[in-house]
Amino acid sequence: MSDAEMERIFLENAATAAAGTHSVSDTGDLLAALGRVVAIDSPVFCPGMTELEKAAAALFPVRAADYAAAAVTVEEVFGAVAETGTIVCSSEGGRAVQAGLLPAHHVAIVRRERIFGTLDDLFAAIAFAPPTNVTLVTGPSRTADIELTLAIGVHGPEKLDIILV
Amino acid sequence: MSPEQTSLAFRANSVCALEDSALRAAMKQATDTFGTKRADAFAPVADLEALRDRASAIRDDVLANLPMYVDRFVASATRAGAVVHRAEDAATAREIVRTILADRGARRIVKGKSMVSEEVDLNSHLEAAGMEVVETDLGEYIIQMEGETPSHIIVPAIHKNRRQVGRLFADRLGVPYSDDPQALTKIARKALREKFLSADAGISGANFAATDTGSLVLVTNEGNGRMVTTVPPLHVAILSVEKMLPSLADLPAFLRLLPRSATGQTITSYVSVITGPRKPGDATGAKELHIVLLDNGRTEILAGESRDILKCIRCGACMNVCPVYxxxxxxxxxxxxxxPMGIILTTLLTGMKKSHPLVDASTLCGACVDVCPVRVPLVDLILGLRKRKVxxxxxxxxxxxxxxxFGKAAAKPALFALGQRLAGAFWPLVRALGGKDVAGRMPSPAKTPLRRRLP
Incomplete structure (x- = not known):
C-alpha cells in the first residue's frame, strides 16, 4: 500500500465511522482547520506537549486546566490505522488517554507518517512493550442499547474530528 | 443476576414469553437487524473462512495449553504491576472483590458490562456489604433500574422497547417522558457522568487477556468501559480463565471477527489495551489494578467432552440467529x-440437575454453527449434552x-400408515388436552402424508 493509498483508505474509513475528517499540509493550515472545527470561545484542553500541540494551544483564548472541565480536547495522538479508520491514543510519555474521552468534542491531530496500514502493523509495533494504556478510537461514542437504534455520545465524545497533518 | 436459577422451568418460561407480544416484537426487530448488519459487515471481508480458521486455531491452542497460558498471564500481569487473584468458584471471586474494595474504604463503585460478574452474582454481594454499585453500560443501567437481569450478552436490554425505557426513566429519574433513544441516552450520560467522577473504584470485565504482556483488552462502544478503567483510583477486573490469547499480536484477528459478529461493526468505537496500573510518569491508569481470574468449573469443563465451548469469545451471534432464542x-x-452457547455453558456450569430442559431448547438447525466466528461446534456439543442427559x-x-x-413402527410400512391415520383422527383430542402447552400448539398432520405424495 502506498502512503497516498493508505491515507485515502484511512480518511474514507474514519468518515464511515462518523468522524469528521480534515487533511492539511502544514502548521498554518492546521491552525486554520482548528479555527473551523472548534468553537473558538469554548474551554479547550490542549496538553501542549508536542510541537503541533504548542502551535494549536496558542489559538484558543479559553484554556481548560483540566480535561474534566473542558468542552473540547485538542491533542496530537499516537497514530492511526487505515484498515479501520481508527485513531490510536497512547499513555506513552505521560499522556492522559482519558483527556479525549471526557469532553463532548475530541479533536485528534495525526501526523501522516503515523498511519499504520492494518491492525497487525499497529500491534506488531506495540505488542513487545505496550504502555499502560493504548486505546483505539473509531468514531464518536455510541450505543444501540435501546431498540438497536444508534445513539451518539453516550459517555464519551459525541463529536470526533481528525486532522491529518 | 438474581441467584435463583429458573432453567428447570424453561418450558413454562417460554410459554410466558410467547404470550408477551411486546417482548416478541422487540426480539424480532432486534435479531432481524442484527442479522442484516452482521451480513453487511462481513461482506467486504475477502478471506473470512481463513480468518475464522486462524482464530479457531488460536483458541484451540489456548485450550490445549490453558494452565500454561494462565500462569504466563499471571506472571506478565504481575510484572506489569497488577495484583492477580485466582478464584476457584463464584463465592471466592465475590469475596475477593468485596475484600479489595472494603479494605480501601470504597463506597461508590462504577461498573462496566461484565457477564462474568453476572455469573458470580457480584452486585448483590457488594450491595449487601453496604456499597453502591452503579452499572454504567446503558443497557445494564436500564435493567439494573428495573431490577432485571440481562437477556442478551451484548445488548442486555434487548427485550425492552423505547417506550418502556422512556417510562422507566420518567418514573425513576424524574425526567420528562421521551421515547427518543438519543434523548434517553443523553439523560443517562448526565446521570452517570457524576457517578464516574465521584467513584472510589471501577469494576470491569475483559474480552481478552494477552499472556505475553499481561494486558487486558476491552472491546466497547459507549466509553463507559474506558471511564471505569481510567477515572477512579482503583480498578478491579474480573474475567474467566479461558479469555487468554497467547500474544497481544494475536488480537487483530479477533478484532476483525468479534465486533462484526456481535453488532455488525467493522470495529467498535473503543478498544482499550490496559497493561498494569499507572506507573511513574504516567497520567493514565488506575493507581491500583487488581485482576480476578475466575475458574468456576472451567478446569473441569476443559477435561471433559464439551471443552470446545471454552473457545467461545462471547459475540452473541449464535443467539441472534437461533430460532428458539x-x-x-x-x-x-x-x-x-x-x-446456543448459553444452553451449553449453563448446563456445564450449573449442572445437569439444575438445567436439563435447556438441552432440548434447540432445533439443531445449525444456524449458530454457520455464524460462530471461532467455529465452536455448538450442535455437536448440544447433542453430546442430550446424550449425557439420558x-x-x-x-x-x-x-x-x-x-x-416409533422406531419399531417406522420400520414396518403398514404399521406406520396405521399410526398416521390414528394420529390424524386423534389430533383434535391431543390438542385439546395439550392446552397452552407444547402439544396444544402443534400443527395438524397433513391430510395426505408425504409418503403417499412421493412418486
Missing amino acids: RTVGGHAYGWTYPG REGFADPRERRGMEA
Missing part, C-alpha cells in the same frame, strides 16, 4: 447465558419408550 428471548433460559437419568422415560415404539 429469537422467539422466547433470553430470560426464558433462566440463568446468565442464553441462546445417561444421567434426567430424560423423561416416556420419551424413550415412545421413541422405541
Whole structure:
C-alpha cells in the first residue's frame, strides 16, 4: 500500500465511522482547520506537549486546566490505522488517554507518517512493550442499547474530528 | 443476576414469553437487524473462512495449553504491576472483590458490562456489604433500574422497547417522558457522568487477556468501559480463565471477527489495551489494578467432552440467529447465558440437575454453527449434552419408550400408515388436552402424508 493509498483508505474509513475528517499540509493550515472545527470561545484542553500541540494551544483564548472541565480536547495522538479508520491514543510519555474521552468534542491531530496500514502493523509495533494504556478510537461514542437504534455520545465524545497533518 | 436459577422451568418460561407480544416484537426487530448488519459487515471481508480458521486455531491452542497460558498471564500481569487473584468458584471471586474494595474504604463503585460478574452474582454481594454499585453500560443501567437481569450478552436490554425505557426513566429519574433513544441516552450520560467522577473504584470485565504482556483488552462502544478503567483510583477486573490469547499480536484477528459478529461493526468505537496500573510518569491508569481470574468449573469443563465451548469469545451471534432464542428471548433460559452457547455453558456450569430442559431448547438447525466466528461446534456439543442427559437419568422415560415404539413402527410400512391415520383422527383430542402447552400448539398432520405424495 502506498502512503497516498493508505491515507485515502484511512480518511474514507474514519468518515464511515462518523468522524469528521480534515487533511492539511502544514502548521498554518492546521491552525486554520482548528479555527473551523472548534468553537473558538469554548474551554479547550490542549496538553501542549508536542510541537503541533504548542502551535494549536496558542489559538484558543479559553484554556481548560483540566480535561474534566473542558468542552473540547485538542491533542496530537499516537497514530492511526487505515484498515479501520481508527485513531490510536497512547499513555506513552505521560499522556492522559482519558483527556479525549471526557469532553463532548475530541479533536485528534495525526501526523501522516503515523498511519499504520492494518491492525497487525499497529500491534506488531506495540505488542513487545505496550504502555499502560493504548486505546483505539473509531468514531464518536455510541450505543444501540435501546431498540438497536444508534445513539451518539453516550459517555464519551459525541463529536470526533481528525486532522491529518 | 438474581441467584435463583429458573432453567428447570424453561418450558413454562417460554410459554410466558410467547404470550408477551411486546417482548416478541422487540426480539424480532432486534435479531432481524442484527442479522442484516452482521451480513453487511462481513461482506467486504475477502478471506473470512481463513480468518475464522486462524482464530479457531488460536483458541484451540489456548485450550490445549490453558494452565500454561494462565500462569504466563499471571506472571506478565504481575510484572506489569497488577495484583492477580485466582478464584476457584463464584463465592471466592465475590469475596475477593468485596475484600479489595472494603479494605480501601470504597463506597461508590462504577461498573462496566461484565457477564462474568453476572455469573458470580457480584452486585448483590457488594450491595449487601453496604456499597453502591452503579452499572454504567446503558443497557445494564436500564435493567439494573428495573431490577432485571440481562437477556442478551451484548445488548442486555434487548427485550425492552423505547417506550418502556422512556417510562422507566420518567418514573425513576424524574425526567420528562421521551421515547427518543438519543434523548434517553443523553439523560443517562448526565446521570452517570457524576457517578464516574465521584467513584472510589471501577469494576470491569475483559474480552481478552494477552499472556505475553499481561494486558487486558476491552472491546466497547459507549466509553463507559474506558471511564471505569481510567477515572477512579482503583480498578478491579474480573474475567474467566479461558479469555487468554497467547500474544497481544494475536488480537487483530479477533478484532476483525468479534465486533462484526456481535453488532455488525467493522470495529467498535473503543478498544482499550490496559497493561498494569499507572506507573511513574504516567497520567493514565488506575493507581491500583487488581485482576480476578475466575475458574468456576472451567478446569473441569476443559477435561471433559464439551471443552470446545471454552473457545467461545462471547459475540452473541449464535443467539441472534437461533430460532428458539429469537422467539422466547433470553430470560426464558433462566440463568446468565442464553441462546446456543448459553444452553451449553449453563448446563456445564450449573449442572445437569439444575438445567436439563435447556438441552432440548434447540432445533439443531445449525444456524449458530454457520455464524460462530471461532467455529465452536455448538450442535455437536448440544447433542453430546442430550446424550449425557439420558445417561444421567434426567430424560423423561416416556420419551424413550415412545421413541422405541416409533422406531419399531417406522420400520414396518403398514404399521406406520396405521399410526398416521390414528394420529390424524386423534389430533383434535391431543390438542385439546395439550392446552397452552407444547402439544396444544402443534400443527395438524397433513391430510395426505408425504409418503403417499412421493412418486
